[in-house]
Amino acid sequence: MQYHDAKLLATAANKAQWPPESLPEIIFCGRSNAGKSTLINALVNRKNLAYSGKTPGKTRLLNFFTVDGRVIFTDAPGYGYATSDKASALQFEKLIDPYFRERQALKGMILVADARRVPNDDDISMVEYGRHTHKAIIVACTKADKLSHGTLMSNMNKIASVLGVNRKALVPVSAMKKQGIDELWAEIDRLIG
Numbered sequence: 060m061q062y063h064d065a066k067l068l069a070t071a072a073n074k075a076q077w078p079p080e081s082l083p084e085i086i087f088c089g090r091s092n093a094g095k096s097t098l099i100n101a102l103v104n105r106k107n108l109a110y111s112g113k114t115p116g117k118t119r120l121l122n123f124f125t126v127d128g129r130v131i132f133t134d135a136p137g138y139g140y141a142t143s144d145k146a147s148a149l150q151f152e153k154l155i156d157p158y159f160r161e162r163q164a165l166k167g168m169i170l171v172a173d174a175r176r177v178p179n180d181d182d183i184s185m186v187e188y189g190r191h192t193h194k195a196i197i198v199a200c201t202k203a204d205k206l207s208h209g210t211l212m213s214n215m216n217k218i219a220s221v222l223g224v225n226r227k228a229l230v231p232v233s234a235m236k237k238q239g240i241d242e243l244w245a246e247i248d249r250l251i252g
C-alpha cells in the first residue's frame with residue numbers, strides 16, 4: 060500500500076467554479092451507494108477524503124481532488140437518488156454534460172458499479188455518454204469481497220455484456236480487503252499516460 064498525497068482542490072456547482080486545467084483528470088461516476096466514495100478513499104489510502112457516508116446522494120456537486128500532483132480525480136454526484144427524473148436530468152445537463160464536453164483535461168471515466176448488481180439504464184446511459192464524448196472507460200466492480208470467485212467472474216461477464224464494454228475494461232475491487240486497488244491504479248496510470 061502506497062502513500063498518496065491527496066487533497067480537495069475545488070467543489071463546483073457550475074463551470075465557473077471548475078479549477079484551472081492543470082493535470083489529467085479522471086471522473087468517477089456511478090449509482091448512489093455503488094461504493095464510489097469508498098473507492099476514491101481506498102485509491103488514495105485515506106479514510107475520509109471523499110465523503111463516504113450512509114446518506115446516499117448527498118453530494119450534488121463536482122468535487123475535484125488532486126492526487127500526488129499528478130492526476131485529478133473528479134467525484135460526480137451518484138445517480139439514482141435525485142428527487143425526480145427532472146431533477147436528475149437538470150443535474151446532468153448543468154453539471155456533468157458541460158464537463159464531459161468541454162473539459163480538455165478529462166481523460167477518462169471510471170464507472171463504479173456494485174459487482175453484485177446488473178447495471179441499470181442509468182449505468183448504460185453513462186457508458187454510452189462516455190463513449191459518445193470519446194472518453195476512455197474503466198468499470199470498477201466494487202464489493203468483490205461479498206461474492207465467491209465464481210459468482211464474481213460470472214457477474215463481471217454479465218456486467219460487461221449489459222454495458223457493451225470489453226471484459227478487459229472491468230476491474231474487480233474490494234475497498235474492504237484492499238483488493239484490485241493496485242490494478243485499478245495501473246489502469247489509471249495507463250489513461251493519464
Ligand SMILES: Nc1nc2c(ncn2[C@@H]2O[C@H](COP(=O)(O)OP(=O)(O)O)[C@@H](O)[C@H]2O)c(=O)[nH]1
Pocket residue numbers: 089090091092093094095096097098110111112113115116137201202203204205232233234235236
Ligand atoms: N463489503 C464492502 N462494502 C463496501 C465496499 N465499498 C463500499 N462498501 C459499502 O457500500 C456502502 C456505500 O458506499 P459509498 O462509498 O458511500 O457509496 P457511494 O454512494 O457510491 O459513494 C457503504 O456502506 C460502504 O461501506 C467494499 O469494497 N466492500
Ligand SMILES: [Mg+2]
Pocket residue numbers: 095096097110111112137
Ligand atoms: Mg458517495
